[in-house]
Amino acid sequence: MDQRGHILIEDVVKVYDPLGAAVMAVDHCSLEIEPGEICMIVGPSGCGKTTLLNAIAGFHEITSGRIVMDGEVLCSTERPKATPGPDRIVVFQNGALFPWKTNLQNVVFGPVMQGKLARREAIDKGRAMLADAGLSGVEHDYPGEVSSGMRRRVEIVRALMNDPKALLLDEPYRALDSLTKSVMHEALLEIYYKNKVTIFFITHDLEEAIFLGHRVAIMTTRPCKPKKILNVDIPHPRDYGVLTSKRFRELIEETNDAVHEEALKAFQAGEKEG
Amino acid sequence: MKKMLANPAFWRGVVSIAVFLILWEIGSRSKQWMAPEFFTPFKGFLGAMGFKKDYLPWVGAVPAPSAVLGSWAAVFVDASYWQSWTMSFFRVMSGFIAAMIIGIPFGLSLAMSRVAHGIGFPVFEVLRPIPPLAWVPASIIFWPTQESAIAFITFLGAFYTIVINVLGGARSIDVRYFQAAQSMGASRTDIFRRVVLPGTLPSIVVGSAVGMGITWEVVVAAEMISGGGSQIGGTRGGGLGFFIWLSYVGGSYEQIVVGMISIGIAGFVSSELLRWLGRYATPWLKAR
Amino acid sequence: MEALPGAPQAGETSRLGLTMFRVALWLKSPRPYLMLIGFALFLGFWYLAVEVWKLPRFREMPGLTSVVREWLSPSPTYGLSIYSAEYYQHIAMSVWRVAQAFFLATALGVPVGLLLGWSRRFKEYVFPVFETLRPIPILAWVPLAIVMFIATESAVVYLAFLSSFFATALNTMLGVQSIDESYVRAANCLGASRWQVFRHVVVPGALPFIFTGLQISIGVSWFSLVAAEMVSGQYGLGYIIWTSYVMVRYPTIVIGMVTLGLVGYTTSAMVRIAGDYLMEWRVRELALAER
Numbered sequence: 096m097d098q099r100g101h102i103l104i105e106d107v108v109k110v111y112d113p114l115g116a117a118v119m120a121v122d123h124c125s126l127e128i129e130p131g132e133i134c135m136i137v138g139p140s141g142c143g144k145t146t147l148l149n150a151i152a153g154f155h156e157i158t159s160g161r162i163v164m165d166g167e168v169l170c171s172t173e174r175p176k177a178t179p180g181p182d183r184i185v186v187f188q189n190g191a192l193f194p195w196k197t198n199l200q201n202v203v204f205g206p207v208m209q210g211k212l213a214r215r216e217a218i219d220k221g222r223a224m225l226a227d228a229g230l231s232g233v234e235h236d237y238p239g240e241v242s243s244g245m246r247r248r249v250e251i252v253r254a255l256m257n258d259p260k261a262l263l264l265d266e267p268y269r270a271l272d273s274l275t276k277s278v279m280h281e282a283l284l285e286i287y288y289k290n291k292v293t294i295f296f297i298t299h300d301l302e303e304a305i306f307l308g309h310r311v312a313i314m315t316t317r318p319c320k321p322k323k324i325l326n327v328d329i330p331h332p333r334d335y336g337v338l339t340s341k342r343f344r345e346l347i348e349e350t351n352d353a354v355h356e357e358a359l360k361a362f363q364a365g366e367k368e369g
Numbered sequence: 370m371k372k373m374l375a376n377p378a379f380w381r382g383v384v385s386i387a388v389f390l391i392l393w394e395i396g397s398r399s400k401q402w403m404a405p406e407f408f409t410p411f412k413g414f415l416g417a418m419g420f421k422k423d424y425l426p427w428v429g430a431v432p433a434p435s436a437v438l439g440s441w442a443a444v445f446v447d448a449s450y451w452q453s454w455t456m457s458f459f460r461v462m463s464g465f466i467a468a469m470i471i472g473i474p475f476g477l478s479l480a481m482s483r484v485a486h487g488i489g490f491p492v493f494e495v496l497r498p499i500p501p502l503a504w505v506p507a508s509i510i511f512w513p514t515q516e517s518a519i520a521f522i523t524f525l526g527a528f529y530t531i532v533i534n535v536l537g538g539a540r541s542i543d544v545r546y547f548q549a550a551q552s553m554g555a556s557r558t559d560i561f562r563r564v565v566l567p568g569t570l571p572s573i574v575v576g577s578a579v580g581m582g583i584t585w586e587v588v589v590a591a592e593m594i595s596g597g598g599s600q601i602g603g604t605r606g607g608g609l610g611f612f613i614w615l616s617y618v619g620g621s622y623e624q625i626v627v628g629m630i631s632i633g634i635a636g637f638v639s640s641e642l643l644r645w646l647g648r649y650a651t652p653w654l655k656a657r
Numbered sequence: 658m659e660a661l662p663g664a665p666q667a668g669e670t671s672r673l674g675l676t677m678f679r680v681a682l683w684l685k686s687p688r689p690y691l692m693l694i695g696f697a698l699f700l701g702f703w704y705l706a707v708e709v710w711k712l713p714r715f716r717e718m719p720g721l722t723s724v725v726r727e728w729l730s731p732s733p734t735y736g737l738s739i740y741s742a743e744y745y746q747h748i749a750m751s752v753w754r755v756a757q758a759f760f761l762a763t764a765l766g767v768p769v770g771l772l773l774g775w776s777r778r779f780k781e782y783v784f785p786v787f788e789t790l791r792p793i794p795i796l797a798w799v800p801l802a803i804v805m806f807i808a809t810e811s812a813v814v815y816l817a818f819l820s821s822f823f824a825t826a827l828n829t830m831l832g833v834q835s836i837d838e839s840y841v842r843a844a845n846c847l848g849a850s851r852w853q854v855f856r857h858v859v860v861p862g863a864l865p866f867i868f869t870g871l872q873i874s875i876g877v878s879w880f881s882l883v884a885a886e887m888v889s890g891q892y893g894l895g896y897i898i899w900t901s902y903v904m905v906r907y908p909t910i911v912i913g914m915v916t917l918g919l920v921g922y923t924t925s926a927m928v929r930i931a932g933d934y935l936m937e938w939r940v941r942e943l944a945l946a947e948r
Contacts, residue, residue, distance in 0.1 A: 154842055179845035191843035195861040195938045204857070205847035239942030257847065381778075382785035389786050431805055487691025492699045498921030500880040502887060503895070503914045506902030510717050582792070590796040590884045610797070617800030625800045633793035640792070 099165060100260035100293030102128040102151065102183075107160030109146050120146045122318035123160075130165075130260075131291040135304035137354060138314035139361035144297045147319065148263050151295065152185045153177035165260060181205055183261040183295075184254040188269055190246050192238040198249045199225070199234040205257040217256075224252050228286060244275045248282060255286070261293040268303070277335055280306055288332060301354050305346050306337060313353050316361040323353045390434050397433035432623040437630075440623035450612070454635065457588055457608040460516075461639065464523025465577075465584050472528045473573060476535030477565065493532065501525040501587050519591045526587035527580035531573070534580075538572020539565060567651075574647030578640050585636040589613075609635065675940070719907040727908040728915075735906040737897065737913075748920060750892040751882060755924065757814050758878050762821030766874070767867060770829025775859055780830075787826070795820040795881045799888055809889050817882040821874040828870020832863030865939060868932035875928055879921045894920070 109121040120143035128134045138144045149155040151162055156175035161168060169177040184205075192201050202225060203217040212220065225234060228248050233241050238249070247267055254262055268276045280303065287294065298304055304311045311325040329342055337343055432440075444450045479486045479493075501522050512518040546568060550560050592610025607615070609632050616624035683689065700721060706712045707720040727733050731740045738744060772779045773787075795816055806812040840862060844854045886895025894917050901909035933940050 152842070152846065179842065181846065181848040184846045185842065187839045187843065189839065191837075191839040193840060193843075193858065193861070194942065195864070195936070196857075204844075204849075208844075208850075208853050208857070209848040237938040237941055239938060253847070378777075378781040381781040385782045385786050386789065431801065484687075484691060487688050488695040488698070490695075491692040492695045495696075495918060495922075498876070498879070498925065499914050499918040500883040500921070502880070502884045503898050503917050505887070506898055506910050507718065507914070509902070510907070511714050513714070585792075586794040586796060586880070589794045593796060593799065593888065613797055613800055617803070622801075622804060625804075629793050629797045629801065632797050633789070636792040636794065 100128075100130045100132075101165050102126075102261060102293060102295065103161075103163040104128075104147070104151075105161040105163070107147070107150065107162060108158045109143070109150065109155070110158045113158065119318040121150075121157075122320045124320050126312060126321055128293060128295065129309075131293055132310065133287065133294040133296065133308045135308035135311045136295070136297045136314060137299065137301055137304045137311055138319060139316050139358045140299060142314055142316045142357070142361060143319035144314055145265055148185070148265050148295065148297055151177065151183060152263055153179035181209065181257040182259055183263055184257060184259045185263045185265060186247070186250050186254060186267045188266045190238070190243065190250060190267075192246055192250050192253070194237060194239050197235050197237055198230070198241070201238065201249060202253045202256055205253065209257075211257075221252075221256060224256060225249070227289070228252050228282070244271060244279055247271070247279060251283070251286060255290055255292070259292055261295060264294065264296045266297050266299065269298075276303070277338075281335060283307065284331075284333060301347065301350060302338070305343060305350075306333065311350065313350060313357070316357045316364065322357065323350065325350055393431070394433045394435060397431050397436075432626055436623045437626045440621070441627045441630075444624065444627055453607060453609045453612040454631070457585075457592070457610065457632070458635065458639075460519060460523055460588050460592075460608060461581075461584050464520050464588070465527050465581060467520070467524045468527035468531055468580065468584075469577065471524075472531035473535055476532040477539060477561075477569065479532070480536050480539035480569075481561070481565065493529075497529050502590050505591065519588070522591045523584055523587050527584045530580040530583055531577065534572045534577075535569055538569040570651050571647075574644070574651060577643050577647065581640050581643055582636060585632065585639070589632055719911050724908045724911045724915075728912050735901070735909045737909050744916075747892055747894055747897055748916060751886065751894045751917075752920060752924070754810075754814050754893065755817060755875070755878050755882055758817035758821055758882065759875055761814075762818050762825050762874060762878070763871065766822045766825030766870075767829050770826040770867075770870075771833060771855075771860070771863070773826065773830040774833025774863070775855060787823075791823045791827075796884050799885065802885075803889060809891070812889065813882065813885040813893075816885040817878045820881040821878040824874040824877050825867075825870050828873065829863060829867050832866025832870070833859055835866060836862040864932075864936055868928070868936070871928050871932070872925055875924050876921065879917070879924070883917065 104124060104126040107121055107124045108119070111118040111120055124147065126134075136144050136147070146155060150157050150170065151164075153169070153176060157170055157172075158175070159172040161171040162177065163169065164183065168174075192198070193204070196204070199218065199221055202221040203212075203214070206212040206217045206220070207214055222231075222234060225231060228251075230245060230248060230252070233245060233249075238246050241249075250267075251262070268279050271279060284307065294307075296304075296307065301311075305325075305327055308327055309331075311327060312321045313323045313325070314320065315322045325346065327346060329337055329340070329346075475489070479489050504522055504525060505518070508518040508521045509515070512521055546564050547560065550564050555563070588608065589610035592608040593614045609628055613625055613628035613632075616622070616628060704721040706715040707718050708722060727735065728738050730738050733741060736743060737747075769783070773784060774780075798816055798819060799812075802812040802815050803809065806815060836859060840858050841854055844858045849857065882893070883895035883898075886893040887899040894913050898910055898913040898917075901907070901913060
């Protein structure tokens with residue numbers, strides 16, 4: 096369980112519309128993520144961090160470079176598009192729970208579709224995992240009937256049901272208010288402590304990044320490339336008390352300038368959210 | 370243009386239209402291709418399913434594309450053909466504009482006032498399922514001239530669609546636009562002019578494009594019904610629907626198809642015109 | 658999402674409970690009374706303009722009382738009232754034709770639309786022909802249909818079918834195209850095959866649009882049917898309306914029109930209810946978000 100989920104991003108370049116406008120979204124980006132690590136990617140809007148996530152997930156092609164997970168090449172210059180799969184599951188910004196299935200049906204979707212579990216077993220496992228996450232009451236509700244915070248948690252359970260090596264989270268808490276967000280953070284950590292998956296988490300919120308992550312990679316504005324990598328040496332398990340600790344504030348001081356500088360550049364370039 | 374020619378999708382489309390035309394040509398020429406006799410071995414099966422022998426289409430009776438083209442070339446130089454075009458176009462435009470002049474304010478008032486909506490909408494919804502063509506006899510009785518009778522039917526056809534689209538559009542305007550305007554001190558008229566009207570414009574454009582299609586349907590039908598039903602003689606000024614009806618009655622099947630395609634083109638042209646006007650009126654939708 | 662007082666809680670509601678709640682809300686609002694005012698104004702104007710004030714042009718029209726009297730009379734002057742068997746025969750004829758056209762159009766139109774939306778290849782081959790034929794008004798097909806089909810019955814059904822087919826296929830295609838890409842991507846991540854994505858994501862996701870299309874389709878079907886019946890038919894509501902005009906039986910014209918409206922509305926409502934039944938998730942979502 097411990098050596099799963101090692102992600103190596105090697106010298107990845109992504110250029111959109113190479114024969115036309117030639118917009119470079121990712122510029123020779125290299126990053127290594129340890130198994131079971133929570134790696135936070137912070138950067139201004141439109142800088143290309145979602146492109147990186149999409150490349151790992153297999154939604155977009157890369158122009159050159161390599162992405163390797165656990166020794167297996169996901170995509171490279173020769174084969175630029177990875178195949179999406181249940182070893183690295185994405186949790187989407189605006190949520191992608193299927194509105195026409197109940198929460199329970201959503202959660203068992205993965206194992207049942209892949210034929211890994213019989214329906215009966217999948218339902219049992221699904222109910223157990225939902226109960227674990229404190230979501231027993233809403234099994235038979237439709238996603239449209241529950242709050243957005245709950246929806247996020249159900250979506251994470253849906254992903255974890257497939258025993259993935261890594262979770263790729265694309266600003267999942269962006270649309271939530273900050274009170275719900277802090278509760279979500281603790282919930283996410285709780286889930287993480289029970290299932291040590293690698294977490295690749297994109298956000299624009301520096302505090303969120305430092306609170307959750309083992310490491311924080313601050314990216315430059317487009318084209319994106321790691322500008323500064325911070326080791327967050329606050330020990331896990333963490334709780335919200337960490338937010339007011341001295342070490343937390345020191346870490347923010349160290350990195351705030353870097354983040355702000357990139358944010359300013361993005362603002363002046365008139366970047367639209369991607 | 371070069372991009373279009375280089376695009377493989379374009380050529381696939383060309384291929385399929387070509388295949389369609391070839392099949393049509395073959396089907397029309399071989400009168401035995403799908404004659405009722407063809408289905409004799411299947412009669413038992415089809416009969417059990419409720420199909421009588423004469424249920425299936427006889428493609429052989431349809432004139433071939435080559436014959437249609439020939440007929441079209443002949444008609445091209447005939448002045449009355451182009452007069453039919455202008456007649457139909459004129460009817461479509463007048464009915465449509467009337468529908469917009471009455472429909473847009475009506476729809477907007479229903480959208481703006483709860484009371485007006487409560488009073489007007491149910492009556493509107495009850496009348497809407499009655500197809501405009503069902504109004505033809507009533508319209509002929511009521512209106513003094515045949516032209517005005519047709520115009521009324523045309524008006525009805527477009528009216529319903531436009532009102533529904535205006536209502537839908539006004540309802541979907543984000544409430545925050547209203548709030549922003551109010552907090553900046555806008556009066557009710559201001560809000561109407563600067564929030565409701567522009568906000569509804571995209572839906573009005575969509576409604577117009579759909580309404581235009583319906584208007585053509587209605588005009589053609591009305592021309593056929595009132596032209597075919599009454600004893601009005603002569604080929605002048607009947608419109609394209611009347612043109613088709615005359616061709617049928619006169620036994621010139623190729624001309625029927627010519628008329629059909631002409632209407633199709635005319636309808637497409639007017640819809641495109643409208644969409645172009647719409648893009649001109651709503652420039653903000655371009656930047657997405 | 659604040660709960661209204663007395664509102665059903667999420668997860669506890671039955672469909673019937675939801676409906677009863679909404680009906681109760683409606684009765685308490687001013688809406689039903691405004692509706693009555695609207696109808697009163699409309700019918701009142703009709704009655705006054707034709708029978709009391711005898712306004713020019715309106716004079717010739719059949720009046721409200723003559724229509725109502727005829728419609729409800731056990732022995733109608735012109736043979737059609739709610740008591741006459743012939744009335745129901747005509748209704749049944751029209752409904753049967755629309756049913757044939759509608760179901761055929763749905764059976765063909767939905768798969769075609771799904772394919773047009775889902776497979777780019779298919780769309781490239783089929784859509785150009787589709788879009789070339791679609792602008793031709795259905796009624797322009799009448800003479801050709803009469804020529805093509807040996808029996809007028811099939812010609813009439815064919816015309817109604819055509820308009821339904823185009824509306825259904827187009828709306829289904831738009832439905833597939835409007836599905837948020839994230840759902841497809843999520844399904845891919847979760848290991849679904851292409852077919853599974855189609856069955857579990859694309860089809861349910863397009864269903865709301867498909868049903869909107871079906872409601873339009875049935876309306877359009879009635880539209881074409883009436884025209885076809887008026888031009889060449891032997892039974893049916895369109896036929897009645899036209900024949901009554903030709904034979905100067907004016908009240909029957911209105912009876913035909915009103916019946917058409919009622920029947921058309923009912924069939925539309927049936928489609929809508931079928932949609933609500935199949936898409937329970939959407940009904941709940943909309944009901945709980947009602948402001």
